[in-house]
Amino acid sequence: xxxxxxxxxxxxxxxxxxxxxxxxxxxxxxxxxxxxxxxxxxxxxxxxxxxxxxxxxxxxxxxxxxxxxxxxxxxxxxxxxxxxxxxxxxxxxxxxxxxxxxxxxxxxxxxxxxxxxxxxxxxxxxxxxxxxxxxxxxxxxxxxxxxxxxxxxxxxxxxxxxxxxxxxxxxxxxxxxxxxxxxxxxxxxxxxxxxxxxxxxxxxxxxxxxxxxxxxxxxxxxxxxxxxxxxxxxxxxxxxxxxxxxxxxxxxxxxxxxxxxxxxxxxxxxxxxxxxxxxxxxxxxxxxxxxxxxxxxxxxxxxxxxxxxxxxxxxxxxxxxxxxxxxxxxxxxxxxx
Amino acid sequence: xxxxxxxxxxxxxxxxxxxxxxxxxxxxxxxxxxxxxxxxxxxxxxxxxxxxxxxxxxxxxxxxxxxxxxxxxxxxxxxxxxxxxxxxxxxxxxxxxxxxxxxxxxxxxxxxxxxxxxxxxxxxxxxxxxxxxxxxxxxxxxxxxxxxxxxxxxxxxxxxxxxxxxxxxxxxxxxxxxxxxxxxxxxxxxxxxxxxxxxxxxxxxxxxxxxxxxxxxxxxxxxxxxxxxxxxxxxxxxxxxxxxxxxxxxxxxxxxxxxxxxxxxxxxxxxxxxxx
Numbered sequence: 002x003x004x005x006x007x008x009x010x011x012x013x014x015x016x017x018x019x020x021x022x023x024x025x026x027x028x029x030x031x032x033x034x035x036x037x038x039x040x041x042x043x044x045x046x047x048x049x050x051x052x053x054x055x056x057x058x059x060x061x062x063x064x065x066x067x068x069x070x071x072x073x074x075x076x077x078x079x080x081x082x083x084x085x086x087x088x089x090x091x092x093x094x095x096x097x098x099x100x101x102x103x104x105x106x107x108x109x110x111x112x113x114x115x116x117x118x119x120x121x122x123x124x125x126x127x128x129x130x131x132x133x134x135x136x137x138x139x140x141x142x143x144x145x146x147x148x149x150x151x152x153x154x155x156x157x158x159x160x161x162x163x164x165x166x167x168x169x170x171x172x173x174x175x176x177x178x179x180x181x182x183x184x185x186x187x188x189x190x191x192x193x194x195x196x197x198x199x200x201x202x203x204x205x206x207x208x209x210x211x212x213x214x215x216x217x218x219x220x221x222x223x224x225x226x227x228x229x230x231x232x233x234x235x236x237x238x239x240x241x242x243x244x245x246x247x248x249x250x251x252x253x254x255x256x257x258x259x260x261x262x263x264x265x266x267x268x269x270x271x272x273x274x275x276x277x278x279x280x281x282x283x284x285x286x287x288x289x290x291x292x293x294x295x296x297x298x299x300x301x302x303x304x305x306x307x308x309x310x311x312x313x314x315x316x317x318x319x320x321x322x323x324x325x326x327x328x329x330x331x332x333x334x335x336x337x338x
Numbered sequence: 339x340x341x342x343x344x345x346x347x348x349x350x351x352x353x354x355x356x357x358x359x360x361x362x363x364x365x366x367x368x369x370x371x372x373x374x375x376x377x378x379x380x381x382x383x384x385x386x387x388x389x390x391x392x393x394x395x396x397x398x399x400x401x402x403x404x405x406x407x408x409x410x411x412x413x414x415x416x417x418x419x420x421x422x423x424x425x426x427x428x429x430x431x432x433x434x435x436x437x438x439x440x441x442x443x444x445x446x447x448x449x450x451x452x453x454x455x456x457x458x459x460x461x462x463x464x465x466x467x468x469x470x471x472x473x474x475x476x477x478x479x480x481x482x483x484x485x486x487x488x489x490x491x492x493x494x495x496x497x498x499x500x501x502x503x504x505x506x507x508x509x510x511x512x513x514x515x516x517x518x519x520x521x522x523x524x525x526x527x528x529x530x531x532x533x534x535x536x537x538x539x540x541x542x543x544x545x546x547x548x549x550x551x552x553x554x555x556x557x558x559x560x561x562x563x564x565x566x567x568x569x570x571x572x573x574x575x576x577x578x579x580x581x582x583x584x585x586x587x588x589x590x591x592x593x594x595x596x597x598x599x600x601x602x603x604x605x606x607x608x609x610x611x612x613x614x
Contacts, residue, residue: 075578197569210458327574332393
């Protein structure tokens with residue numbers, strides 16, 4: 002089951018440690034990321050180290066830190082010495098500017114494609130054979146369907162879930178926000194458990210047997226079907242979903258103090274290279290490189306409509322304030338009881 | 339001054355008091371005052387708005403009722419466990435004695451995951467509950483289960499030494515004077531252990547109020563139903579709302595402090611009555 006991937010990751014980290022011990026002159030980087038990217042960056046770090054060694058002759062060791070996206074953002078604000086931040090959504094990186102001015106306001110313009118080298122989307126994970134016949138968002142509000150999602154207040158992934166559902170409701174009600182909110186309210190009435198993070202919810206759904214459908218990052222859904230058994234779960238792709246762009250940035254104040262700006266910037270830029278894009282695709286993140294995307298086109302199911310946070314919701318700052326801040330739409334769902 | 343600083347045959351009062359104050363300041367008072375300072379940034383009005391919010395009030399109710407229920411359960415069963423451990427000899431007693439401390443040693447998150455696995459509708463125990471139509475995990479009952487688990491050692495470990503001091507001869511004397519079993523318990527044993535029991539109860543209660551790790555895995559975390567206050571604090575932090583988070587923390591602290599004072603007052607009153 003999961004053991005083989007655990008063993009592989011242990012081996013990988015042992016190799017990293019060993020090579021760190023073998024060479025004295027080396028550069029250390031700390032990449033602070035969110036939960037599901039663990040496997041992705043393990044593989045990528047090795048590839049980057051090889052690339053950097055060939056290019057400059059220096060050894061680079063990248064350490065990883067993973068956790069809920071909001072928690073990781075707060076850790077950096079509170080002094081975690083991250084050289085690069087690779088979080089689940091732009092709002093959490095925005096906070097690095099608004100709360101602590103660790104990065105400039107226009108950080109997202111510094112790298113290509115909104116600083117999002119890979120993307121993902123939200124899909125449904127259902128029990129094998131899809132016994133409740135869940136095909137699209139509209140099926141989630143039916144009576145008797147239990148939906149598992151983490152709490153949007155504490156989970157970045159859950160915010161994407163929520164916005165995807167909201168986008169669907171807007172489209173099917175001709176942009177009527179009141180009706181979209183009523184839809185979301187009905188959806189959350191079908192949620193029996195609100196875990197605080199995506200991995201917690203995945204456990205609730207897969208191990209505890211709670212719920213008929215789990216709203217999931219596409220890469221997590223793939224991981225669940227491949228490593229927890231293809232005979233247990235199916236992936237259902239809704240007619241509309243959201244293009245999730247997990248962005249990356251150099252943490253300016255930290256790299257300037259560490260003297261690692263050049264290598265940290267190269268680390269992020271190399272994410273756009275074909276090599277890195279292949280690694281992303283192998284870990285079920287959607288590559289942005291056209292060639293690699295074409296090569297892996299079969300792997301990723303086609304979503305009919307992909308809305309974006311900028312196009313549909315006016316960017317993260319606005320969406321965050323309208324929907325998830327205290328007293329926002331999400332709070333109203335639970336207060337109008 | 340002389341009444342304040344009574345003469346003692348033991349030397350070193352000044353040094354010891356100075357050290358005590360310094361230590362308490364570093365460990366307790368400075369962090370607590372930081373809480374007040376952080377909250378001060380939103381003012382009294384802001385503080386009041388945060389802590390009287392619907393969800394905050396509902397979560398306080400969940401937290402304090404669940405903690406109280408768990409502490410009551412622990413007071414009862416903890417007394418029984420302590421009694422068995424003190425009064426009887428049986429094989430494996432040492433092991434059982436050590437088991438009592440396990441909730442102390444286990445990381446709370448591990449406890450939460452284990453309990454959720456057990457009590458989930460498809461878990462070992464949860465399936466039998468489900469047959470009876472009782473949902474344990476992901477309801478307030480789940481919270482009480484988790485809090486009972488983590489609070490058990492407090493009652494056992496405070497009551498145990500006191501029970502050991504109550505000599506079996508006293509009970510035998512009472513019995514030989516014609517007291518029934520219930521009378522012996524009510525008149526002899528209970529008054530002796532009551533203060534320790536109350537201390538254990540209040541420790542378990544206080545511990546339960548602040549518990550986060552084990553609860554979130556089993557609570558289900560539904561707003562207004564099974565959402566505990568510490569989770570709301572974390573939720574506020576996730577939104578980078580430091581002042582709001584500390585405001586709720588401060589409210590919890592004040593309520594807990596008042597409760598602890600009340601329990602202490604009851605204890606003091608009981609011990610005076612006892613002395614007369």
